[in-house]
Amino acid sequence: MDPSATEKYLHSLAEKWVFAKAIVVLTGAGVSAGSGVPTFSGSNGLLEDEAARKFITAEGYENDPVEAWRFYDLARRDITECQPNSGHIALAQLQNSLPHLILATHNVDGLHQRAGSQRVLELSGSLWELRCTEENKIFMNDDVPLKLIPPLCSCGTILRPNVVLFGETLLANPCNELYKVISLQNGILSLVGLSGINRSIRNLISHARFCGWRICEINISETLLSPITDFRVIGRAAKILPLLADYVKRISNQ
Numbered sequence: 001m002d003p004s005a006t007e008k009y010l011h012s013l014a015e016k017w018v019f020a021k022a023i024v025v026l027t028g029a030g031v032s033a034g035s036g037v038p039t040f041s042g043s044n045g046l047l048e049d050e051a052a053r054k055f056i057t058a059e060g061y062e063n064d065p066v067e068a069w070r071f072y073d074l075a076r077r078d079i080t081e082c083q084p085n086s087g088h089i090a091l092a093q094l095q096n097s098l099p100h101l102i103l104a105t106h107n108v109d110g111l112h113q114r115a116g117s118q119r120v121l122e123l124s125g126s127l128w129e130l131r132c133t134e135e136n137k138i139f140m141n142d143d144v145p146l147k148l149i150p151p152l153c154s155c156g157t158i159l160r161p162n163v164v165l166f167g168e169t170l171l172a173n174p175c176n177e178l179y180k181v182i183s184l185q186n187g188i189l190s191l192v193g194l195s196g197i198n199r200s201i202r203n204l205i206s207h208a209r210f211c212g213w214r215i216c217e218i219n220i221s222e223t224l225l226s227p228i229t230d231f232r233v234i235g236r237a238a239k240i241l242p243l244l245a246d247y248v249k250r251i252s253n254q
């Protein structure tokens with residue numbers, strides 16, 4: 001698509017977003033990749049790293065929570081050094097222009113909140129939350145580095161990162177909230193920087209289609225999800241989202 005055709009397409013997409021009864025944006029690793037947060041695959045991918053391969057699985061974590069926490073402590077430090085990119089910032093602006101927009105993410109880095117997004121459904125949890133599995137309590141914690149490894153709950157239990165590890169299902173609360181929104185009315189579900197490899201996410205998209213939602217995809221390349229989408233924009237989220245946010249703002253103000 002030549003640049004002017006892309007801009008025309010984005011303008012018409014922006015109109016659809018503005019006039020949709022409901023709009024959900026679901027972001028994935030491709031959005032944070034622009035901030036230098038490692039993705040799972042690719043040359044800078046987590047799967048290239050031996051410690052990451054071990055400790056991002058539920059089994060790996062349970063076998064050695066102390067060593068796993070050394071890995072997560074470093075991951076938290078690395079993320080602290082990353083900054084939200086223009087894609088995150090554009091999504092925060094889109095939430096201001098479209099108050100009915102619901103932002104959900106598969107990412108656990110907290111960069112949407114640091115970019116100014118107020119409401120974010122974190123389907124895979126957050127690295128900045130610790131969970132006591134005995135009492136089922138969640139604590140916010142942004143200490144870098146952690147004061148104690150592994151971090152302990154006042155009840156004596158080792159706190160775990162409140163993130164979905166490989167082999168676990170998405171978190172029930174944000175997921176149920178999203179299913180409820182999707183079941184109540186139809187709208188546009190936009191997938192941004194999402195590779196679609198996760199089965200729970202694929203189920204969510206299937207449910208949205210079943211409920212009459214149209215599916216939009218913004219990604220740097222075609223994905224396994226592309227064949228089932230209604231609107232597609234190929235490009236980096238950090239470049240496409242600011243353009244879209246700008247059109248949405250102009251159309252909403254007309």
Ligand SMILES: [Zn+2]
Nearest residue numbers: 132135153155
């Ligand atoms: Zn506890």
